[in-house]
Amino acid sequence: MKLNRRSFIKSAAATSAIAAAGSIFPGISFANWKRQDGSIGQVTWKKTPCRFCGTGCGLLVGVMGDRAVAVKGDPNCSVNKGLCCVKGYHSIQALYGKDRITKAKVRKGGKMVEVPIAEALDLVAAKLQETRKKYGKDSVAIYGSGQWTIPDGYVASKLFKGCLGTNNVEANARLCMASAVTGFFTTFGIDEPMGCYEDIEHADVFVTWGNNMAEMHPVLFSRMLASRKRRGNVTIIDFATRTTRTSQAADKSIIFRPNTDLAVANAICYEIIRNDWVNWDFVEKHTTFHKGKTNIGYGTEDHFSFKDKPESITFEEYKEFLKDYTPEKVEKISGVSARDIKYLASLYGDPTKKCTSFWCMGMNQHVRGTWINNLVYNIHLLTGKISTPGNSPFSLTGQPSACGTVREVGTLTHKLPHGVVMNEHDRKLAAEIWDVPVSNIDPKPTYHTVEMFRALDRGDIRFMWIQVTNPMITMPNLNRYRNGALKEDRFIVVSDVYPTPTTDVADVILPATFWIEQEGMFGNSERRTQHFERIVPGPGETMSDTWQIIEVARRLGFQKQFPWSEENYIEKIWEEYRRFHNNPKHNMAPYKVLKARSGVQWPFVNGKETRWRFNAKYDPACKPGTDFDFYGKKDGKAWIWARPYEPAAESPDKEYDFWLNTGRVIEHWHTGSLTRRIPVLHRAVPESYVEINPEDAAELGIVNGEKVRIISRRGSVVMKASINGRGVPPRGMVFVPFFDESYKINEVTLDAFCPISKQPDYKKCAVRLEKA
Ligand SMILES: Nc1nc2c(c(=O)[nH]1)N[C@H]1C(S)=C(S)[C@@H](COP(=O)(O)OP(=O)(O)OC[C@H]3O[C@@H](n4cnc5c(=O)[nH]c(N)nc54)[C@H](O)[C@@H]3O)O[C@H]1N2
Ligand SMILES: Nc1nc2c(c(=O)[nH]1)N[C@H]1C(S)=C(S)[C@@H](COP(=O)(O)OP(=O)(O)OC[C@H]3O[C@@H](n4cnc5c(=O)[nH]c(N)nc54)[C@H](O)[C@@H]3O)O[C@H]1N2
Ligand code: SF4
Ligand SMILES: [Mo]
Numbered sequence: 066m067k068l069n070r071r072s073f074i075k076s077a078a079a080t081s082a083i084a085a086a087g088s089i090f091p092g093i094s095f096a097n098w099k100r101q102d103g104s105i106g107q108v109t110w111k112k113t114p115c116r117f118c119g120t121g122c123g124l125l126v127g128v129m130g131d132r133a134v135a136v137k138g139d140p141n142c143s144v145n146k147g148l149c150c151v152k153g154y155h156s157i158q159a160l161y162g163k164d165r166i167t168k169a170k171v172r173k174g175g176k177m178v179e180v181p182i183a184e185a186l187d188l189v190a191a192k193l194q195e196t197r198k199k200y201g202k203d204s205v206a207i208y209g210s211g212q213w214t215i216p217d218g219y220v221a222s223k224l225f226k227g228c229l230g231t232n233n234v235e236a237n238a239r240l241c242m243a244s245a246v247t248g249f250f251t252t253f254g255i256d257e258p259m260g261c262y263e264d265i266e267h268a269d270v271f272v273t274w275g276n277n278m279a280e281m282h283p284v285l286f287s288r289m290l291a292s293r294k295r296r297g298n299v300t301i302i303d304f305a306t307r308t309t310r311t312s313q314a315a316d317k318s319i320i321f322r323p324n325t326d327l328a329v330a331n332a333i334c335y336e337i338i339r340n341d342w343v344n345w346d347f348v349e350k351h352t353t354f355h356k357g358k359t360n361i362g363y364g365t366e367d368h369f370s371f372k373d374k375p376e377s378i379t380f381e382e383y384k385e386f387l388k389d390y391t392p393e394k395v396e397k398i399s400g401v402s403a404r405d406i407k408y409l410a411s412l413y414g415d416p417t418k419k420c421t422s423f424w425c426m427g428m429n430q431h432v433r434g435t436w437i438n439n440l441v442y443n444i445h446l447l448t449g450k451i452s453t454p455g456n457s458p459f460s461l462t463g464q465p466s467a468c469g470t471v472r473e474v475g476t477l478t479h480k481l482p483h484g485v486v487m488n489e490h491d492r493k494l495a496a497e498i499w500d501v502p503v504s505n506i507d508p509k510p511t512y513h514t515v516e517m518f519r520a521l522d523r524g525d526i527r528f529m530w531i532q533v534t535n536p537m538i539t540m541p542n543l544n545r546y547r548n549g550a551l552k553e554d555r556f557i558v559v560s561d562v563y564p565t566p567t568t569d570v571a572d573v574i575l576p577a578t579f580w581i582e583q584e585g586m587f588g589n590s591e592r593r594t595q596h597f598e599r600i601v602p603g604p605g606e607t608m609s610d611t612w613q614i615i616e617v618a619r620r621l622g623f624q625k626q627f628p629w630s631e632e633n634y635i636e637k638i639w640e641e642y643r644r645f646h647n648n649p650k651h652n653m654a655p656y657k658v659l660k661a662r663s664g665v666q667w668p669f670v671n672g673k674e675t676r677w678r679f680n681a682k683y684d685p686a687c688k689p690g691t692d693f694d695f696y697g698k699k700d701g702k703a704w705i706w707a708r709p710y711e712p713a714a715e716s717p718d719k720e721y722d723f724w725l726n727t728g729r730v731i732e733h734w735h736t737g738s739l740t741r742r743i744p745v746l747h748r749a750v751p752e753s754y755v756e757i758n759p760e761d762a763a764e765l766g767i768v769n770g771e772k773v774r775i776i777s778r779r780g781s782v783v784m785k786a787s788i789n790g791r792g793v794p795p796r797g798m799v800f801v802p803f804f805d806e807s808y809k810i811n812e813v814t815l816d817a818f819c820p821i822s823k824q825p826d827y828k829k830c831a832v833r834l835e836k837a
Contacts, residue, residue: 092137093154096129106130112139112663113597114587115153116212116580117734119462120144120282121589122153123663126581126600133157133581133601142663144262144593150283151732155743160579160601162742166562167605170574177574182606185573186613189530190620192556192572196528197229203511206233206526210533211241211464211471214585215594216638217532217610218470220627222482224618227499228626232478232486232511233526237534238464238471239514240541243824244429245460246472248438251375251821252446252704255650255697256472259678260421260457261591261666265289267455268421270412271301274326274441275427275828277792279310280731282425282461290314300412304329305427306828307726307756307800308793319409320795323724323829325399327433328710330440331390333410337447338384342414347449351693353700354383356707363432363714363817367519371820378707386707398710413444419455420445425463426728432826434819436708443705452680452693462590469588469595473651474642478517479510482645486510498644500626513823515541515816522549530558532610533577537566538736538806541825542779542816560610563738566806577610578603584635585609586659592675593666596659611638649686650696713829714817717797721777721831723761724798725813728828730791733804740804753805754787757834758796762788765834772837775799777830780812783837799834 096106108127115122123142127135136154140147169185170177196205207221213236225234249256265271265288278286293299303315304326312318321329337343357373364371378386392403392410399406413420422445428437442451442458450456462468475481484491486508496503512520518540520526529550540546550557550570559571562579582603586596603609608616611634618627629637636656646653646667654665666674670685679695681687687694688701695703717724732749733740740746755773757765767773769788774781784801794800801810815830 092125092127092135094127094135095158096132096134108135111581111598111600112142113581113600114465114589114595114664115149115156116465117152117156118282119464119467119590120284121465121587121591121593121595121664122149122284123595124149124153124156126157128600131602133160139663144589144664145284148284148287151746152734152740155745158743159739160582162563164563165604166564166568166574166576167607168576169606172572182576182608185575186616186620189558189573189575190617193528193617194621196556200527202229202231203233204526205229205231205528206235206512206517206521207530207532208514208517208534208536209234209236209476211236211238211462211467212533213466213470213476213610214583215466215469215474215588215642216585216635217614218474218476219482219638219642220611220614220618221532222474222476223499223626224614224623226481226486226506227495227501228505228618228621228623230505230507232507232509233517234476235478235512235514235517236471236476237514237536237539238467239477239823240430240539240825240827241426241463242429242467242471243477243513243822244431244434244438244819245462247435247819247822248442248460251435251706252439252442253695253697257468257592258457258460258590259452260459261676262288263676264421264455264457264459265292267419268292268457269299269418269455270420271299272409272412272420272422273301273303273305273311273315274422274424275305276423276425276461277305277309277311277728278423279314281463281729283731285461286311286314302409302412304409307795307798310791319401319405321399321401323726323798324431324433324713325395325710326428326437327440327708328390328395328398329401329406329409330437330444331387331710332392332395332406333413334440334443334447335387335390336392336407336410337414337444338387340410340414342410342416343447344416344449347693348447351695351702352446352705353702354378354380354707355704356386359709360711361820364515364820364823365714365815365817367523369516369820373821383705383707389709413448413450420448420450421455421457421459423459423461425461427828429824430827432714432817432819432829433708433711434824434826435821436706439706439708442703446703446705452677454677465589466587468590468592469586473588478513481506482642483651484645494645498641515818515823515825518546518549521555522546522552524552524554527554528556530560531567532560535561535565535567535736535738537570538803538809539811540816541811541814541827543809543811544780545816560613561738563742565736565738575613576605576607577613578607582607583609583611585611586639589664591666593664594653594659595664598660611635714826715815715830717831721833722797723832723834725775725777725830725832726794726798726800726828727803727810727814728800730802730804733802735804736806737804750804752785753802753808753810754785754790756787756790756792756794756800758794758798759788761796762786765836767834767836774835774837775801775813775832776835777813777815777832779815782808782810782813784808799832
């Protein structure tokens, strides 16, 4: 049909109302919409969440024929209200990299050869079965991702935990969100944040606790700056170990020594009590005081295990504990002046100011990650600044479905959908919904991620299926784990969309559909579930990660548990999964509602989303007659924890005299497998580098762009120096982003972790520098 301009406008308006609303927003188009004959191709706009960060912006993708050609922000999505960052705007280009994996490959005689996907799936099922027979049920494992869709994670858990009876299910979110989870559990007895992004419109004070939000959650950061501009009298403090773009936009930047945030958080509480800024009414009604074990180790040895032993204490004992954390004492530990500590305390302590704290990997990738989460909650609990608009201790997620797939579905060794394997009631519910005998579900967790790769190295695990993650770049102390994966008689299956160092170690590579080439759901930082439909077809023999698992499950004889048809399996899986959450604390929206809206927040009760949890005004799960109810704990009271300062696992010394800190840049996504295939983003930052403080560089005689060798006890990397670039580390620290697979900085990092969450600390180890 030939479309003239008038009929194009008419038909576009008819196809989609959101498109009309969206057209006033800027976007980016990657195709010429005009056909050769001068007519205009018809573009249909479809909604989807962005597939990059945990902010969860709503996008509208413009489709012409079967190709995605344009992107703009979805004005109907409350997260971003039409705005995106560079990754969102260019995201669809990641669909069309020249070297997409479109065919399955299997290793034959040491070489990878293309085979029909059905043959590859036969081999995966056969190997899985053979390994179980030979080495036992816990010799097979699946390692997934916070970039898994909710259905991906759900079927993985159902197959491995429910049908195969092994708790060898983990996901890269262990490297990312585990400390947030244990932080929530220890303080509130329940996972997931109480606040929502609307807090940004209400808070008077924002403190970023080592969260480079300007680059990592750019749209939320813009919302925060816009809120400051609109309302005036808003203060943003960047509390971090390195100067970043976030520090530059903040009203004040405070730099502390690595790991000493523990001491500063305690000093803030000390000051709040000393000045009697405590909200006594709140504290007496809604909190209790506890301490746990100390000197808890760092987990660097095999088979490390740790169990905390909480004891309740009185307020007086807690106050006594804080005596070691006067601002003057903490100044010596942290390098933060007593004046700045008192200033921070006065902001949190001022009863007229609403305070929101944001954090992400600075606090989670921390050998005391659980503790520092606890300590920041302490500040909000002592002042009662929690669960009300603008008062929020806000743990941000990194990946688009870290919450949705890993925390809510529970794709970690100890978890079940909103439950744990250790709990009989949770096992019974899972067995009933999954239609498996309850004896199938093992009550004992097996391996957390680092230990899972150690088990692969030892040979306790022999078969591992890796989906939507690139561990051969992102595991800490990488040499150790790559050597393990390459050992004889290990069978590695990798589902990916592009070749990576992880597909290099695979015995089978399965071609996956990417993002909008399949239907799915993600869950973002503010408990928002976001549905997307299949918008464009996947190339070649690509298959969704969910469907790959279903195919293998059926080959293993689990047709009854995986009965769905290709037409509507996502809807069926969602409705089955929803049964796990059938209560006011967790209820999820029905499929139809999800499909119609740009995200729905849970708990979704009686047709309404819950914005602030634990506050009876907003949360229907609170006991009637209460104002606040922390219902994760039996008595409805949150725990204030006495947790001491303890140093990092490895600190600089005479031989290795610098801290190595690692992280990210705004243009790139993790290992760069997607963003390095987006030309604009690749050109913007084509190569990784090491940031050095200008004075250190001068002392070492290193100039900008010169090659430097970074050496730790585990490995070394040579890369170019960046001096006074985008970020500036303090003296004695270097920083390296990990997006460039040519420079494996994780060969240098340390695999120490928080003994409670088992999340590795990628932010701290000791290195020395040499001119290369
Ligand atoms: N552009 C882009 N955005 C992303 C991602 C990406 O790859 N690219 N990834 C997403 C994911 S999965 C994640 S997890 C997030 C990460 O988001 P962030 O955590 O914001 O980013 P990182 O660069 O990992 O960490 C940087 C911060 O760690 C802090 N830090 C270092 N040591 C310490 C310490 O001892 N204590 C404290 N409190 N802070 C410390 C530094 O001060 C610095 O601000 O980003 C998400 N967003
Ligand atoms: N040094 C250092 N290391 C770190 C961190 C750090 O701060 N410093 N941070 C840690 C954190 S917080 C995180 S979250 C991890 C991230 O670590 P990873 O998850 O390992 O990194 P990604 O690059 O996101 O890997 C995702 C992979 O999935 C592929 N992929 C994308 N979409 C699909 C799909 O739909 N299906 C399939 N099958 N594959 C797909 C991509 O091509 C890519 O290879 O890194 C951790 N490692
Ligand atoms: S802020 Fe995050 S979710 Fe939003 S467009 Fe950027 S990468 Fe995507
Ligand atoms: Mo992450």
